[in-house]
Amino acid sequence: MKILYRYIGIEVLKAVTLTTSLFIFIILMDRASFIAETVLGQGVGFLDFLSVLIKTVPSFLGIVIPISFVISVLITFIQMGSSNELVALKSCGISIKDISKPVIVLGLLFSLLSFLSLMFIAPKSNVEVKKEITQLLKKKITMNITPKKFSSNFPGVTFYVEKIYPEKGYILNFMVSIQKKLQLITIFGEKGVLRTKGDSVFLDIFNGNAQVIDWKKPEGLKFLSFKSYTVELYKFSKKEQFKAKKYKTLFQLIEDGSIESRAEIIKRLSLSLAPLIVGLLAFSVAVSLPRGAVGTGVTLGLLIVVIYYVIYTVSKKLAVKTGVPILAFTPDLVFGLITVPLYLRTIKEKLQIEIGGRW
Template sequence: MPVYVRYLLSQLAVPTMVAVIAVAGAVWLSQSLRLFDLIVNKGLPATTFLWLTALLFPSLLLVVLPLALLVATIFTYARLWNDSELIALKASGRSDLDLAKPALYLAAIVTLVCYLISMVLMPAGARAFKDLEHEIRNSYTFVLLQEGVFNAPAPGVTVYVEQRQPDGSLSGLLVDDARNPDAASTITAERGVLVTVGDEPRLVLERGTRQERAPDGRVSALHFDAYTVDLTTLSDDEDSYRWRKPKERYLSELLWPADDVDDQKNRTRLISAAHDRLTTPLAPIVLVLIALAVLLPADLDRRGHGKRIALAVALATVQQLVQLAATSFTINSLTFLPLFYLAQIVPAVLAILVLTGQIGRRRSRRPSLPGGPQGVARAGA
């Protein structure tokens, strides 16, 4: 590997890592803020919260890696241009394509990582995240029942817990069930314990009273030493079945939907997601090619270099918008599927043609350094 390739790779590596950490941290923080409520108000253990946020990370990386690499490429090549290092390399006979190769090598590695995330890590993480979230909502009764507040886990049901003991038991409970107007009841108990029978959560109450109001206004009371409330009735029956969204599915499940009603109803959506999954990981190479095709064939006049940076960002943004538009169009009609591939292939081919000199003309084939003989001497050094 030539020395200049190793040098450019080393210059690209650090900004890329910094950009990945900065962008991923910001996006991860914004996504995880909605989960803080599970700890602050719902009593979810911190370990479960950390595991939930870790499961979100693969899908975040799939978005962050291409953008971070684009930012690092623009930053690095702009700095090298301003420091006249790229000018010296051009004066030594290196073509634009030669100077682009280090960034393309790095983009190829990032693309492989993105394919690994897209095909394996993201669906596995999204599936585990949704399963755990579903379990928390329907089975983890400690999330449903919090102390010191009137909980409303379902319409018509109010549960109050006065205090949660260190051993996990509950004290000072009140359960008001008005789902059936003809048999509304209120249960009070000194103590309660949350247990799980099979996969179903139950609340075992001790030393309490159950009062039921009849339609004619009469109230009957039942004093008990032990009474069990089945908390699975607090969730809707439809929650027992959950259709897996496209992000939770592997590629084969997207390309060939099952024969059940829900999959066939969302067949177009699933197939669209499959082609998006196949093309999205190409973004690192395409975005880097766009940036290099704009920055490298630049004139020696630095006054317009800021405009080239802005143009590179604008073109990269347009490419990503076309990719998003393809997703939006194909959800309604699969006739727009070629847009996924055109959004990646067309800008990549045009950028390669620019870098190889087949599109656009530069003022000179081999630029000379500014500053006359001193500049030439510097290039030789």
């Protein structure tokens, strides 16, 4: 029996490795396109770009792992059914219950891995990515400014630039709008130089004019003309604040204690259990399909994944909106109620899905 368990485990792991690599590649290509448009060509080197890209991988592993495992279980057992391996095992007196044991063990292992990724690894990855992008922003402060488009690379600051020289930090024929607490400053200039000093970002303006409006006294609109003028655009916080939930680990969310934090904990816990719960559902479907029903199996697998993630997304929003954090556990509850009876029928060999096969 150990040989059988080892064989099934290896086959599933091979499929998991392949599907995980494929999903990571697809997601990285999507993110690479966005990051490349943002930083490459703006004075940021390829190695810096690659560093940011690689650091994003742990941030989505917690989502990729459940999908990869579910699809891998489907692929493995549909292939075993197509090659009559399942029939051969049954003829040797090996039950479906015995065949499912490696799936349960691997489901538990991947659930644990997903739990660690979602609760600890992904938040730390998000923090590191944000820190690196902030450092790049300090070094190459023009990288979010797009010529002939309105761009906002600092809170409360909007640029419109005709021409830009990223390597030197020069901008030509530009407008910048600076929204402060009680003032709105709109500046037009022929030439500007963006530079950093310490934790502050400055804009040196040459041959320009400005309109300054005080919101308490809007009738006192001021018009200024100047040959040179320097304005502080932004001041980086000496200590980065990571208030968004995606930056917080399990212990930080527990310490926070808000409804949003509790909903986030339950949401992550729910997703981390998906490999076990949805994996067993995938197993039940795969071994119940007729021989050769590959297309049907893949379609059902994708349908299972899509339905799970739709419920997962909606339930988290409902949990926060209604103030009932446990609602974030809805996808696992729904799929658990479907999986348990189907699995019990499967191990008793009472479940047969008579569609899409060849004989």
